[in-house]
Amino acid sequence: MSKKVHEFNDMIRKLRKDKFGKGPERIHTVFVENMAISTLYGNLTPTEKFIASTADGLKMVHAARTSMIQDLYSESPPEGMEELIGSKLLHLFSDIKIDEDFAISVFVFEDNIRE
Template sequence: MTKGQIESKLSEAISKFEIEQMGRGPEKIRTIIIQDLILIRLKGFLSMSEKKLAVNKEGVELIKRVRSSLFENAREEFEAAVKSVIDVNIVSTYSDVSTKTGEKVIVVILDQNIENFYK
């Protein structure tokens, strides 16, 4: 597989994870592999209720806490989704949400440079 094909398959797997574990998928998703990092950028994943909550500081904090807890509780499933595409050891995973832009960024740190995996 090429780098682009792996990135595309990772995007599909992560989008499916978001739908199954978080309740809805993103409008757009982009995955980029850089050496031992996988960067995932999801756009348009906030629900209408979350968008309405995001109008004040308390709502923003609540959304971030809930989304962070949901992601932490589903971490094993997320890592399984990544491993279903490419057999790697995951060192750590980070995630953050922007209620201003409606984006989510996930960073996956691997134990090796995976640029050697593709043609």
């Protein structure tokens, strides 16, 4: 893993830990054209797992782990992310599979990303 990917993953982990109380246990990121595609494993707290045991709770946890994180990034990307990547963050698309506790985030930047 390159230093750039490692630093990028650390930024993702720190933001999610700060906002949700737990960051992903493992992150795999690849840079493709103007996108950073991250697969995040082990995201949920024990409390979120408990809440997600009901249908309404699952919807609530899903919304928190998708819509809320997208809103956070749209307000302001993590400090240093755009400098590390060398391009402005335009969009974040994110989804999580609660029952398997893994998520995908696609970060779309203005310019192509160089490894």
